[in-house]
Every structure is written in C-alpha cells, then in structure tokens.
Amino acid sequence: MIREDVEKILLKVQKPGRYVGGELNEVIKDKAKVDLRFAFCFPDTYEVGMSHLGMKILYSLFNQFDYIWCERVFAPWVDMEDLMRERGIPLYALESGDPVSDFDFIGFTLQYELSYTNMLNMLQLSGVPVYSRDRTEMKNIVVAGGPCACNPEPVAEFVDIFFIGEGEEVDLEVMELFRRCRAEGKTKAEFLRLAAQIEGVYVPSLYDVEYNEDGTIKSFTPREGAPAVIHKRLMKKPDESFYPDNFVVPLVEIVHDRAVQEIFRGCIRGCRFCQAGFIYRPVREKSPDVINAQCRALCDNTGYDEVSLSSLSSSDYSQIVPLLEKLTEWCGEEKVSISLPSLRVDGFTDEIMNKIKTVRKSGLTFAPEAGSQRMRDVINKNVQHDELMQTCATAFAGGWTTVKLYFMIGLPTETMDDVADIANLGQDVVDTFYQTPNRAKGKSVRVTVSASSFVPKPFTPFQWEPQDTIPVLHEKQAHIKESIKSKKITFNYHDADTSFLEAVFARGDRKLCKVLGLACERGFHFDGWNDCFSLEKWLELFEECGIDPAFYANRRRSFDELLPWDHIDYGVTKRFLMKECQKAYENTTTPHCRLKCSGCGAAKYGEGVCFEKRSDLV
Amino acid sequence: MKNVRIWFKKDHECRYISHLDLNRTMLRALHKSKIPVWHTEGFNPHPFATFPLPLSLGFRGDNECMDVRLEDENYSFEEIITKLNACLPRGLRVFDVTEPLMKAGKIAFASFTMLLREDNTSASEICAQLRMLMDSSAITVEKKSKKGIKTVDIKPGIRQYSITESPECAVLDIILSAGSSDNVNPNLLITALQTQTGLEYEVDITRNDLYNSDMELFR
Numbered sequence: 001m002i003r004e005d006v007e008k009i010l011l012k013v014q015k016p017g018r019y020v021g022g023e024l025n026e027v028i029k030d031k032a033k034v035d036l037r038f039a040f041c042f043p044d045t046y047e048v049g050m051s052h053l054g055m056k057i058l059y060s061l062f063n064q065f066d067y068i069w070c071e072r073v074f075a076p077w078v079d080m081e082d083l084m085r086e087r088g089i090p091l092y093a094l095e096s097g098d099p100v101s102d103f104d105f106i107g108f109t110l111q112y113e114l115s116y117t118n119m120l121n122m123l124q125l126s127g128v129p130v131y132s133r134d135r136t137e138m139k140n141i142v143v144a145g146g147p148c149a150c151n152p153e154p155v156a157e158f159v160d161i162f163f164i165g166e167g168e169e170v171d172l173e174v175m176e177l178f179r180r181c182r183a184e185g186k187t188k189a190e191f192l193r194l195a196a197q198i199e200g201v202y203v204p205s206l207y208d209v210e211y212n213e214d215g216t217i218k219s220f221t222p223r224e225g226a227p228a229v230i231h232k233r234l235m236k237k238p239d240e241s242f243y244p245d246n247f248v249v250p251l252v253e254i255v256h257d258r259a260v261q262e263i264f265r266g267c268i269r270g271c272r273f274c275q276a277g278f279i280y281r282p283v284r285e286k287s288p289d290v291i292n293a294q295c296r297a298l299c300d301n302t303g304y305d306e307v308s309l310s311s312l313s314s315s316d317y318s319q320i321v322p323l324l325e326k327l328t329e330w331c332g333e334e335k336v337s338i339s340l341p342s343l344r345v346d347g348f349t350d351e352i353m354n355k356i357k358t359v360r361k362s363g364l365t366f367a368p369e370a371g372s373q374r375m376r377d378v379i380n381k382n383v384q385h386d387e388l389m390q391t392c393a394t395a396f397a398g399g400w401t402t403v404k405l406y407f408m409i410g411l412p413t414e415t416m417d418d419v420a421d422i423a424n425l426g427q428d429v430v431d432t433f434y435q436t437p438n439r440a441k442g443k444s445v446r447v448t449v450s451a452s453s454f455v456p457k458p459f460t461p462f463q464w465e466p467q468d469t470i471p472v473l474h475e476k477q478a479h480i481k482e483s484i485k486s487k488k489i490t491f492n493y494h495d496a497d498t499s500f501l502e503a504v505f506a507r508g509d510r511k512l513c514k515v516l517g518l519a520c521e522r523g524f525h526f527d528g529w530n531d532c533f534s535l536e537k538w539l540e541l542f543e544e545c546g547i548d549p550a551f552y553a554n555r556r557r558s559f560d561e562l563l564p565w566d567h568i569d570y571g572v573t574k575r576f577l578m579k580e581c582q583k584a585y586e587n588t589t590t591p592h593c594r595l596k597c598s599g600c601g602a603a604k605y606g607e608g609v610c611f612e613k614r615s616d617l618v
Numbered sequence: 619m620k621n622v623r624i625w626f627k628k629d630h631e632c633r634y635i636s637h638l639d640l641n642r643t644m645l646r647a648l649h650k651s652k653i654p655v656w657h658t659e660g661f662n663p664h665p666f667a668t669f670p671l672p673l674s675l676g677f678r679g680d681n682e683c684m685d686v687r688l689e690d691e692n693y694s695f696e697e698i699i700t701k702l703n704a705c706l707p708r709g710l711r712v713f714d715v716t717e718p719l720m721k722a723g724k725i726a727f728a729s730f731t732m733l734l735r736e737d738n739t740s741a742s743e744i745c746a747q748l749r750m751l752m753d754s755s756a757i758t759v760e761k762k763s764k765k766g767i768k769t770v771d772i773k774p775g776i777r778q779y780s781i782t783e784s785p786e787c788a789v790l791d792i793i794l795s796a797g798s799s800d801n802v803n804p805n806l807l808i809t810a811l812q813t814q815t816g817l818e819y820e821v822d823i824t825r826n827d828l829y830n831s832d833m834e835l836f837r
Contacts, residue, residue: 022631
C-alpha cells in the first residue's frame with residue numbers, strides 16, 4: 001500500500017521503487033485479524049537489506065503464524081529522508097504503509113557497527129523515543145539481533161531486548177510472552193523481567209555497570225533475577241529448521257539479486273580475526289537432499305535463474321561434490337545457474353570448477369588475507385603459498401583470466417615486510433598465469449588486490465589487540481602501492497577512517513551510548529556510506545562527550561580485564577581464545593575442527609561437527 | 619516458433635520502476651511461469667523479450683506491450699495470460715496476447731492523459747496556464763543528450779490535444795510524437811510549463827495508446 005503522502009514525493013526521489021512495496025510474494029494480512037505486528041527494520045537501504053538472508057528467513061517464519069504480521073522497513077536514502085521530514089511523513093512499513101510507531105515490536109538486525117546511527121535515526125523518523133527508558137508502554141518494544149548483538153553495550157540504552165545467537169526460536173518465544181503479558185495487563189517492566197528468563201534473551205536495563213578509574217569495567221551486576229550469563233541460542237538440527245520456500249522478489253535491482261540457499265552454519269577453520277568463525281560454532285550442515293529440494297522450491301517460487309549456495313566457506317561443505325551433482329541434474333534444463341561464493345583457496349578443485357563452469361562463469365575471488373606465510377600462520381588462515389599458486393593455475397587452465405585477492409592490513413605482529421608481501425603475492429599470481437601452459441590464449445591476466453584494515457572483534461582471539469592507528473594504516477597502504485610493479489595488478493583499499501570508527505563501536509561499552517544518542521540528535525546517518533561519513537564530525541562528538549575513541553580502538557587490553565561482553569556466552573570459552581591468541585604470537589597454527597578438536601567449548605551443544613566421525617578415527 | 623505480443627498494464631507500485639527493472643521483472647516472471655518462450659543462447663540463457671516502446675519511470679501504462687517468441691506454436695494465449703499474471707507483482711497485469719500486426723519501428727505517436735495539480739492554484743487557473751503554453755508559437759525546453767544540453771522546440775511534436783477541467787485537477791489529453799526518431803517525453807511539457815509559471819505541479823501521467831504514422835492503433 002502506498003501512502004497518499006508518500007505518493008506525492010515519490011517522483012522527486014532517486015529510485016522510488018524502493019519505497020513502495022508491492023513485490024511478488026510480499027505478505028499482506030488483514031491488520032484487524034492479527035494480534036501482533038512486527039516491524040522488521042534493516043538499518044540500511046532497501047537494496048542492501050533485501051539482500052540479507054536472515055531477514056528473509058525470519059520474515060517468512062513470522063508470517064507463517066496467523067496471529068503475527070511481520071512487515072519490512074528500510075532506511076530511506078537521504079533525499080527521501082529530507083522530504084519525509086519536511087512533510088512530516090513518519091517512517092512506515094512497506095506492506096501496510098502504516099507508521100512504525102503502530103507496531104508492537106520494532107526489530108533491528110545489526111549486521112555492522114556503522115549502521116548503529118541508522119537504527120537510531122529510523123526510530124527518530126518513526127517518532128518513537130530512541131532511549132529505552134523513554135518508552136514505557138506495552139508497545140514499540142525495540143528488539144535487536146545479528147552479529148553485532150554479541151557486544152550489545154554501545155547500544156544498550158536504546159534497545160529493550162537483544163536476541164543472542166540464532167533467532168528462529170527465541171524471537172517467537174518472546175512474542176508469545178508479550179501476548180500473554182499484554183492479555184494479563186502486565187507493564188513493560190514486568191514483561192522485560194519475564195523475558196530475561198528466556199534463554200538467549202538479554203535485557204540490558206536489568207544490569208548495572210560499574211567502572212574503574214581508568215575507564216575499564218569494574219563489575220557487571222544483574223538485577224531482578226536476570227541471569228549473570230546470557231547463553232546464545234542455536235538451531236541444533238539444520239535439516240529440520242525452518243527455511244523459506246519463497247522470497248519477496250524485489251521490483252528494483254538489489255545487491256544480491258538471486259535465490260540464496262544456506263548450506264551450513266558455522267565454520268570449521270577458526271581464522272583468528274574472524275568473528276563469524278567463532279560465534280556461529282559449531283558447524284552444522286544441511287544434507288544434500290534437503291538443500292537440493294529447498295533450492296528447487298526457491299527457484300520455482302521466485303523465478304530467479306541463479307541460486308547462490310551460502311555459508312562462511314562453501315568448499316568446506318563435506319558433501320560439496322555430491323550436492324553439486326544433484327543440483328546440476330536439473331539446473332541445466334531449468335536454465336538456473338549456481339554460484340558458489342566464499343570459496344577457500346585450497347577448496348577450488350578441478351571437480352568443483354567443472355561443475356560451476358557448466359552453468360556460469362563468474363569472476364574468481366580468493367581471500368589469502370595476508371601476504372606472507374608467517375602472517376597467515378599468525379591469523380590461522382592455514383593456506384600455503386603453493387596451494388594458492390596451484391589453485392590459480394587450475395583456474396587459469398580452466399579459462400579464467402581475472403582473480404580478485406582480498407587482504408587485511410594492520411594484523412597483530414605485522415611488519416612492513418609482511419605488508420610488502422601482499423604486493424609480492426599479487427605478482428606471483430601474475431607470474432603463475434604466464435607459466436600456465438594451457439591458459440586462455442591471447443588474453444591478459446588481471447589481478448585485483450584489495451586491502452581492508454583489520455578491526456579487532458569480540459569473541460575472537462584478537463579481542464584484546466589494539467588496532468593500528470590511522471597514520472600507520474595509511475603508511476601500510478602506501479607501502480603496498482609502492483611495492484606493486486606490474487600494471488596487471490589493480491590495488492584497492494578500504495578507508496581507514498571508517499575502520500577506526502568500526503573498531504571503537506565493536507569493542508565499546510555503555511559509555512558510548514551517550515555519543516550515539518548525540519549523533520542521532522545531530523542527524524548522523526549512513527556512516528557506512530562515503531557520501532555521509534565524516535570522521536572529523538565523529539571526533540568532535542567524542543570530544544564533546546569527553547570520550548577518547550582510542551581507548552576503545554587502539555588500546556591493548558590485558559587478559560584479566562573484564563570485557564564489556566564477558567557476560568555473554570557464545571559457547572567458545574575465554575580460556576580457548578587466550579590460548580589461540582598466545583599461539584598467534586608464536587606463529588603457530590591450529591588445525592580445523594575436522595582434523596582435530598581443539599576444545600573451544602562449542603561441543604557442549606551436543607551437535608554438529610564436534611560429533612561427526614573424523615576420517616582418521618574411523 | 620511464433621512471435622506474440624503480450625499486452626499489459628503498468629500501474630500502482632510498478633509505476634515507480636524503471637524500464638530496466640520492468641525488463642528484469644518480466645524475464646523473471648517468464649522464467650517462473652515456464653511458458654515455452656525462446657531463450658537466448660550462450661553462457662547465461664534467458665527468455666528473449668523486447669519492448670516496442672519503453673515507458674518512463676513514474677508513468678502509468680494502460681496498453682503496454684512486450685514481444686516474445688513462443689516455441690510451441692499451439693500454446694494457448696489464455697494460458698499465457700493466466701500463468702504470467704500468477705507470476706507477476708500486482709502492479710503488472712497482462713490482459714491480452716495477440717499476434718503482432720505491426721513492427722515496433724512503425725510506432726509514430728503515443729497518447730497520454732496528464733493530470734496536473736498545484737496546492738495554491740485552482741484547476742481552472744492551471745487550465746488557463748496550459749492553454750497559454752500550448753498557444754505560444756514555440757515551446758522550447760533544454761534537453762540533455764550525450765552531446766550536452768541543447769534547446770529544442772517540442773511544439774512540432776504535438777499532434778493534437780485537449781484541455782479539460784475536473785473538480786480537482788486540470789486534465790491534458792495529448793498525442794505526441796513517439797518512437798525511435800522523434801520522441802517527445804511529456805515530462806518536457808511539464809518542464810516548459812514550470813519554467814513559464816514558476817510553479818511546481820503534482821503530475822500524474824498515463825500513457826494510453828500507441829499509434830503508427832497514419833494514426834492507426836499500434837497492434
């Protein structure tokens with residue numbers, strides 16, 4: 001439903017198709033007949049949010065229940081926001097056109113720290129008070145989940161309830177509780193107190209924080225019966241878990257405009273910089289038959305002619321070849337192509353290559369993450385130089401001529417020599433092309449080297465590490481640029497300023513709520529977009545609030561410091577993370593979960609890779 | 619193999635999507651419907667569809683068309699309508715399928731209905747403003763092209779028009795040159811009117827029909 005007031009401004013903004021809904025498979029219900037309305041808010045543009053798998057899963061899941069109507073809300077781009085503010089149009093949900101302030105639940109998925117200001121801005125655009133304490137009624141309950149919920153503290157004063165871990169079950173339990181409490185006439189405070197008893201629920205307002213004089217946390221105390229430790233939720237049986245057979249098919253082009261099929265959760269690798277590699281443990285796979293059937297249903301119901309197999313590392317799927325065989329049986333005839341993102345350097349075999357090639361030839365992307373072997377051992381990437389060259393040779397022999405390589409700079413213990421090795425590795429790939437006898441004839445090779453800046457994240461072995469300062473990162477970027485000699489190599493790098501802010505919020509504490517609250521008042525939004533981001537403005541805010549951002553980004557924490565997220569349990573123990581951190585300093589790698597259990601703690605869930613039969617033990 | 623012309627309306631939410639997005643939406647619906655249409659060959663085969671005259675973003679389309687090739691010559695037109703509608707968003711509705719009688723290149727004119735409103739101007743005033751514009755000897759507007767901005771007179775592109783007053787708005791029914799050579803976008807008229815009066819109008823434009831150079835309906 002397009003609101004009348006919105007209709008009047010649609011032709012004045014860029015890409016108005018983002019603001020109208022009306023897509024194929026959108027869910028429309030009669031609001032008089034539902035008991036609970038959930039506004040699923042993605043704090044970024046339509047094109048970004050509509051590409052997000054978690055939202056698709058939860059949207060379909062919630063709407064399966066007759067009593068719930070879940071609708072979608074995205075952040076309007078700045079031109080639209082200006083017009084909405086000018087004309088007093090509140091933020092609205094796409095399905096009904098109703099203002100977000102009409103909803104019982106306002107849910108946000110927090111995928112990246114730089115979207116925090118968008119979350120607050122969206123609340124403000126909705127006319128809903130941004131601080132949790134200012135929302136006292138049994139409506140507009142603001143909930144949040146997603147990877148950033150693993151350190152909820154920087155946004156603790158705005159959100160009523162955080163969902164820790166996977167949301168499929170806990171979200172519904174909380175909504176059930178809400179219905180019951182409302183029917184019984186309970187207050188919001190009573191509801192929150194009861195919600196805190198549900199596993200996987202974190203109600204930040206029920207915890208008191210005390211600080212030491214140096215700004216670190218002294219104590220973290222639950223009140224009113226809230227648990228001292230909040231344990232994450234996870235779906236134990238992926239084959240039996242809900243998966244949508246249908247996606248809303250956007251009218252305008254989005255970032256990932258294709259069907260997406262999840263094949264497993266978690267990652268066996270344990271790269272030491274990677275948060276996803278730890279918080280989603282243990283690895284739980286779907287079976288090839290289930291994946292095959294779900295893929296087919298999705299393609300049939302959406303009309304997409306491309307399906308992407310999604311996971312943190314596709315080639316680590318234990319039955320990747322049988323799966324690809326099953327899929328190619330029908331994909332060719334139905335003219336559906338398969339894409340396999342997140343391929344590991346050591347997972348690109350002839351067999352996989354030939355299966356992907358039968359349907360679509362997209363560019364190849366690998367992430368060695370670091371240039372030198374020593375550095376790759378520090379981060380536990382477990383990829384050898386020869387493997388990378390072998391893989392590239394396989395690809396070149398298969399006709400590929402472009403390769404993208406992703407790296408990080410600013411990793412712990414990194415030296416300028418390690419940095420220069422990024423350029424050297426790019427050169428080695430170029431050389432490999434010319435040494436491959438059956439490469440594509442008459443074509444030149446193109447190697448793209450991309451370097452992002454390392455951001456230390458909670459629940460990783462590097463959670464205690466300082467981030468390189470901005471000048472050091474700039475120096476390292478320049479050093480790579482100077483070290484590249486070949487014109488066949490294109491060098492890209494990410495802006496160090498945004499990485500710095502990301503690092504501040506990733507490991508921030510509740511004191512940062514003040515900064516974010518002020519940022520919202522000042523109209524900050526879309527910090528993840530170069531069009532809007534300004535580090536100077538952020539530094540002014542920090543100064544005004546009397547907060548030193550370097551305390552969060554560039555300070556080395558000691559192992560015995562109480563961290564802002566220590567009351568949250570993702571299954572991986574702090575002891576294990578410390579051990580991994582020490583092994584990093586010794587340039588020592590840790591084998592992946594299928595080779596050897598390293599005792600991270602995730603086995604306590606009693607499922608997944610921890611209980612797979614290992615080949616060496618059979 | 620048989621060429622067919624699929625007729626549809628573009629309205630509601632789909633009024634706000636560009637031609638490229640329409641193309642993508644149609645291809646996806648064709649794919650989902652499993653109607654036996656000819657696919658392009660090559661690495662990424664997709665249904666082959668062409669649009670005789672693309673419609674600008676923001677316009678409603680009452681009689682829009684798309685040409686495809688049917689692999690099964692006996693496939694029923696009724697079935698195309700039913701199946702395709704089941705696969706399309708509600709803003710796109712197929713209502714007819716015909717065998718094309720004219721080539722896309724024959725399109726020479728298009729008729730539009732334009733509704734104009736302005737908060738502080740009455741419908742009759744807007745009608746008067748429109749008449750003044752249409753009576754001027756030339757209607758010049760700046761048109762952006764690849765070579766830069768140039769000034770053009772769109773008056774020769776106006777075939778016929780009528781201005782009527784409805785309770786809420788001024789209604790301009792107009793037939794303009796259309797097609798690959800002398801296309802006049804009705805938005806240019808609005809630009810000219812806004813330049814003349816300095817007002818910003820709310821405009822609702824529907825493209826009604828397409829014609830050949832003899833003013834016969836394009837079929």
